Each structure stands twice: as C-alpha cells, then as structure tokens.
Amino acid sequence: MRRILFLGIAFGMAASALAQRGPRAMPDPGVDLGARLYATNCYHCHGDGNQVAGVDFRKGQFKRASTDADLAGVIRGGVPGTAMPAHAFSPYEMTSLVAYLRSLHAGGEAPAGDAAAGQVIFAGKGGCESCHRVNGKGSRVAVDLSDIGTMRAAAYLERALVDPNAALVPQNRFVRAVTRDGATITGRRLNEDTESVQLIDDHEKLVSLQKADLRSYTVLTNSSMPSYADKLTAKERTDLVAYLVSLKGSGTR
Amino acid sequence: MKLLLIALVGAAAWAQVTPERLLRANAEPRNWLSYSGGYMSQRYSPLTQIAPANVKNLELKWVFQANSTEKFETTPLVVDGVMYLTQPPDDIVALDAKTGRVFWVYHYQNSAFIPCCGQVNRGLAILGDTLFMGTMDAHLLAVDAKAGSLLWNIPVADGAAGYSLTGAPLIVKDKVIIGTAGAEYGIRGFIAAFDAKSGKEAWRFNTIPTPGEPGSETWSNDAWRHGGGSAWITGSYDPETNLVFWGTGNPGPDFNPDRRPGDNLYTSSVVALDADSGKLKWHFQFTPHDAGDWDSVQVPVLADMSFRGAPHKVMLWANRNGFAYVLDRNTGKFLRGAPFVKQTWATGLDDNGRPIRAPNSYPTEKGTLIYPGIQGGTNWYSPSFSPRTGLFYVSAWQDYYATFVEGSGDFVPGRYYMGGSFRSPIPTVAKRVPVNSWTEEGGHGEVMAIDPQTGNKKWTFPMHDVTDSGILTTASDLLFTGGREGYFYALDAKTGAKLWQITLGGQVVAGPISYEAGGAQYVSIAAGEALFVFGLR
Numbered sequence: 001m002r003r004i005l006f007l008g009i010a011f012g013m014a015a016s017a018l019a020q021r022g023p024r025a026m027p028d029p030g031v032d033l034g035a036r037l038y039a040t041n042c043y044h045c046h047g048d049g050n051q052v053a054g055v056d057f058r059k060g061q062f063k064r065a066s067t068d069a070d071l072a073g074v075i076r077g078g079v080p081g082t083a084m085p086a087h088a089f090s091p092y093e094m095t096s097l098v099a100y101l102r103s104l105h106a107g108g109e110a111p112a113g114d115a116a117a118g119q120v121i122f123a124g125k126g127g128c129e130s131c132h133r134v135n136g137k138g139s140r141v142a143v144d145l146s147d148i149g150t151m152r153a154a155a156y157l158e159r160a161l162v163d164p165n166a167a168l169v170p171q172n173r174f175v176r177a178v179t180r181d182g183a184t185i186t187g188r189r190l191n192e193d194t195e196s197v198q199l200i201d202d203h204e205k206l207v208s209l210q211k212a213d214l215r216s217y218t219v220l221t222n223s224s225m226p227s228y229a230d231k232l233t234a235k236e237r238t239d240l241v242a243y244l245v246s247l248k249g250s251g252t253r
Numbered sequence: 254m255k256l257l258l259i260a261l262v263g264a265a266a267w268a269q270v271t272p273e274r275l276l277r278a279n280a281e282p283r284n285w286l287s288y289s290g291g292y293m294s295q296r297y298s299p300l301t302q303i304a305p306a307n308v309k310n311l312e313l314k315w316v317f318q319a320n321s322t323e324k325f326e327t328t329p330l331v332v333d334g335v336m337y338l339t340q341p342p343d344d345i346v347a348l349d350a351k352t353g354r355v356f357w358v359y360h361y362q363n364s365a366f367i368p369c370c371g372q373v374n375r376g377l378a379i380l381g382d383t384l385f386m387g388t389m390d391a392h393l394l395a396v397d398a399k400a401g402s403l404l405w406n407i408p409v410a411d412g413a414a415g416y417s418l419t420g421a422p423l424i425v426k427d428k429v430i431i432g433t434a435g436a437e438y439g440i441r442g443f444i445a446a447f448d449a450k451s452g453k454e455a456w457r458f459n460t461i462p463t464p465g466e467p468g469s470e471t472w473s474n475d476a477w478r479h480g481g482g483s484a485w486i487t488g489s490y491d492p493e494t495n496l497v498f499w500g501t502g503n504p505g506p507d508f509n510p511d512r513r514p515g516d517n518l519y520t521s522s523v524v525a526l527d528a529d530s531g532k533l534k535w536h537f538q539f540t541p542h543d544a545g546d547w548d549s550v551q552v553p554v555l556a557d558m559s560f561r562g563a564p565h566k567v568m569l570w571a572n573r574n575g576f577a578y579v580l581d582r583n584t585g586k587f588l589r590g591a592p593f594v595k596q597t598w599a600t601g602l603d604d605n606g607r608p609i610r611a612p613n614s615y616p617t618e619k620g621t622l623i624y625p626g627i628q629g630g631t632n633w634y635s636p637s638f639s640p641r642t643g644l645f646y647v648s649a650w651q652d653y654y655a656t657f658v659e660g661s662g663d664f665v666p667g668r669y670y671m672g673g674s675f676r677s678p679i680p681t682v683a684k685r686v687p688v689n690s691w692t693e694e695g696g697h698g699e700v701m702a703i704d705p706q707t708g709n710k711k712w713t714f715p716m717h718d719v720t721d722s723g724i725l726t727t728a729s730d731l732l733f734t735g736g737r738e739g740y741f742y743a744l745d746a747k748t749g750a751k752l753w754q755i756t757l758g759g760q761v762v763a764g765p766i767s768y769e770a771g772g773a774q775y776v777s778i779a780a781g782e783a784l785f786v787f788g789l790r
Binding site for chain 1 (some may be wrong): 481668689691693694715716717718736738739740756
C-alpha cells in the first residue's frame, strides 16, 4: 500500500495527506465530497502532469479565476474554445469542489515550529544546501525545495527527515551509470526512456547517456539523504519543517 | 490528343473508390483506402521496397504540422497520390502524398459537446469521391474529396449529452458505418449505418438492448438506460458472410457494477452484425459485468489460417482486460484465450471463454488494486497481423495496475457517470511534456508478437515507458511502431530485433501506414502534433 501512496499522483497525495491530517485540518466539511467530484469530473484532464490548459492546481494559481466565485464560474460555464466543458453542479457540490481545489495548495495547519529558526538550520547545521536549493541558493543535485510547502504536508516532511528512504518518491531517484570506459556517473534522474537517460550529476552537470554505451546502469531506490533522527533534535526538526512548509514557490519558479 | 484523352479517362476512373476497390484493397498496395488498411484490418502492407536490408536508409521526406494542440490520433488515407487526414478536432486535410503540400483544408465548426478523453479524431472513410468523418458533436459529415466542400451533415446523436464520434467510419457497399463514444456520460451506445449518398440512416444497433429484446435479461432495474457500451473504434468486415464485426465499450457507471446487476450485454463485447440490416448474428462478451473500464474497443483483426490442423476463419483479439483471444468469426465460438499481460482479476477462462472472476476483484470504497489498470493490457491501439509470419502483433502495457474505487453518483445528463474513480501511477497521454515523470514500478510498454496457434509470445520488445501506438507490418517482414517516448521504430517482424529508430519528439498516439507515390514507398506516423513521412534516401 505504501508503494502506491508514494507513486501516487499529486492528487492522490494531496487527498491522502488531507485524510491523514484528520477532520481538524479540513478547510471545509465539503472537501471530501469535492475530492470525489474532482476524481470523477476533473482528473481526466487535470491529473498530475496533465495540465493541458496550463493550470497547475498545486500552485493554486488559476488563469481565469482569482476568487472562489470566479473559479465556480469557470467550472459552471466551461471555457469556450477549449476542452473545458460546462458543469452542472449543485451549489453545495460547487462549494465542495472549490474548497477542495483551494485545499490542494493549502499548507495545512500552521506548523508548531519556528520557521526562521528552521531556515538557519537549513543553511547551517542541517547542511541541507549541500544538496537542495531554495529560491536560487544551494545545490541543484537534489530536488529544488522552493515550493515544497505547496506540495507536501508537515507530517510528510517530518517523516522524510527521519526516514528519507520511505519518503523518496520514485520520480526523484538517483541513478548510477558506468560507461564502457569505466567512468562512474551518479546523479538525479530527470528523464528516462528505452534508449537513454537524462540526469543532473553530482557536479550539477546535465548529462545525457545512451544506454547502449553503458556497461551498467542502476536505479538507486534508497535516498542518499541521511536520516536526521539523530543529527537534529526534535525541536530542530520541527523548526525545519515549519520552514519547509512556508516555502510556496515565490522565488525562482 | 488520343493519349491525353486516355490519360484523362484513366484519371477519372482511378479517382472513384468503388466498393469493389475496397473489397480488393490489398491488390493496390500503393494506396491505404480504409482505417485499418483493408476489411480484415491486419494493418499489413504488401509493399516491399523498404526492407530489413535498406531500412537504415530511411530519411524524413516531409512533415505536416497540425494546427491543433489536441492528441493527434489520425490514420491517414492515401488514394492515388492524395493523402487525406483528420486534424483534431474536426478538420480534414488533403495533401500531396509525395511532398506534403496541402490541396485544401475543410474545417467543421462543431457545436456543444463534451469530450470524454480529449478532442480527438482517428480518421476517415472514402467511397466514390466522398470522404466521411464523425465529429466531436456526434455529427456525420460527407465531404467532397476533390473540392473539400460539405455534401451533407447528419446529427447522429446529442453531443451535449456526451455522445461523440471519434473513430473512423467503415464503408460497406453503399453504407457508412460508425459507432459512438461517450460511455463515461451514461449514454446508451450504438453502431449505425447511413446511406452514403443521402446520409439517411439505414439501421442502428443499440449495444444495450431494450427490455424484452434478447440480452435485456442481463440487465436489471433501469440501469440499461444509461448502460454505456460505446463503440468508438472502427470495425472489420467479412464479405463472405456479410458480417460487420465491432468492439463495444464498458458498461456505465464504470466502477460501480452494483448499480447494474447482470452481465450487461452487449458491453465489453464483440458483436457480429449483418451489414445490410444491422441484425445481430452473434456476440462474444470478453468481460461480463465489467468494472475496470475495460472497453473491448479494439480493432477486430481477421485472419484465414490453419488452426488446430484445419483451415479456419478466425478473429484475433488482444483485449483491454488482459486476455488475448482467438474466435471463430463465422460463429463467435471461442477457440483459445490466455493472458498476455499480468492480470489479477480472473483465475482463468472457462471452456466457452468466459472469465472466472477472482475473489475480491471488484472496486470497493477503499480501493481495489487490480492488474491490468484502467488503460488495460492494451487499448484501441491498432494491432497488426502478418500473413507471412503468422504472428499477431500487439502494443501492450505490462505489469501495470490501478486502484479502482467504487463510489456513488446518480445519472445527470451531460455529466460524468462513472460510479467511482481510479488511481493509476501512470499519467494519461494528455501530458504535454515528453518527460517520463513516473517510473518503472507503474508498468511499461511492450510490442508483443503472439503466435495465435499456441498463444505463446514469439518475441517481445520492451520499452521503458508505455505505448499508445498502433502497429504496421509489411511484406518485407518489417514492423513499424512508436510509443510515448516519441521514438519511431522499425523492428524485424520475425525476431523483434531493432533495425532502425528515430526521435520524433512527441508522443505517438496513432497507427503507422505505408503507401507508394511516384514509384517510391513511404511510411507515415503521427507524433506530437505533426505527421511525419519517411522514405528511402
């Protein structure tokens, strides 16, 4: 079951995260209904990676709608000339759906930690910047965290710090390739197909390899991030999570 | 003067695509006269100029850039040097098959409609000098193949209620036959025939019978009214028995089978209809009481072969439910069936080919993980059969699952009526960026060469990503196919060895064809938002 969760598309993750946070975190009692309406009416076009209309719900930025009423209007009337049809939801359904859409990018409950202290740990004691980048600062070797707060809930991030392997999503896996002449290249996989793989290597270099030219090729299923269970105190981890949750992508993206 | 006259008469005669020409399509391999390349739908070209020895010399000859950002699922027709293709959603383009230069574009302004799965169109049919196309708003159009002008426009069903016509029509004698899409909207599916001259409806076969009709006993309560059973891919035809064969889609609501107790005929089936009357001669249901959206909307591939020591008229069918079948196409009798991909929903097939359901294989509120997933072991991707190798070639999704969630939701006209939802690790093909953002755990694509005699796979060609591409084989034992990764491949049809490849930079969601123009053989494939045509250097 765990594997499914991690493989889950953004929608699945958001829904799971909401469920895990319990009723207190629900921005509206209708979110659950909204999630179901979304799954049956919206997911076909607006699932993860399917932003055909340029809409990335995870960022909470809607091209044609700024208020909830605008958003409802777009859903109700559709967008002429595009694939977006009109939808005849009841007012209650519409409220639930809009609440659900808003919840997709909501950061969840206010985290208990001190975000400013967390930022200091991120750059200092945690050594996070040696691999991760936030708003243009830090290494590009591991995934950029500038908008991690729009995608992951606090509980998930806390677990990632303690058990990085469990929290590593397959999309962010590292790979190790050995070329015919014996050179070993390690990096984070950006793309892969039958014939080739594209990655960013340990020196932040973009590398494209043809599999036919490799002696060996391994997808690393474990995270190269250390566990912070012993490296940071519980208080420090909570502060760090508070900082991460505050990152909403206002910087480089 | 005399010569000129003969030339003109000759041209006029060629320009007419008569029913006789459609019957003997493989006698003129330079053309591609129907969606699947002939009534047996083998997507097999008798051309041999491009061969394993010279396939490495293939080069790009021309590109047609579609004026559309929708999925480009078209299979072109080629008639005596002119190529006709559909540009999504509802345009027809006529161009020089040798150079790609455009003669004309016919644009149809559709009205209210609801697209289930993208504003797509898979192709055309031609009879005489007339092209036929279904539209997103469920109209059927006849367009003059020379002038590009509309001849007639018939509303076939209500586009605002979720009906749409996305598949290429099939011409049989003087009739244009087409099936509807829309089973996700609680439609009641049908296959219908229209007089090619007038557009007048000749017959209509409802894929969901009315109470009292045979098959209606497989429905209870009022579920049949919104029972789904769409038919959005092109069928096949056997002139010997005058039967048209057509695959039908899932029952509705998709993921809540409790709403529709019974086998739900004739959903997820193949039906054999009399071409003149539309009367049902036989049916075979691949997935009774389907709960996985496993449309049997595959192209029926017909083959004449020795089977168990005797000549047989068979139908080859790799189904979305994960099983591959051999049927007797005269009777619908089940001859053989076995899984071709990992599947967990059935423990096997009984002697009549009916699946034996595994316990706990239906959607639940918590979700049930089932192989294959929603897109199935294969889908509408055109398979191929080569009479030379005797092999049946299928684009498959291997080791692929989804979690099916049962839900509620009453029928509301024009709204999704799916009775639940699904979670799949693999995104739908609508993604615009050619980046594999999921991973190996989600399943992968394979080209499979299945021996119909044994059900065994002669070879497989595994891909990293999944594939929505159709397959073409040729009489020089080449196999052409693509995939989501944007490669276009030539494989050895006998061994599966990769002989040639090119990156097209866009996902292939269409089938390749081959044709000849000016004495040279070409292969075409739609990828991304363009059609690419290759020939020898």
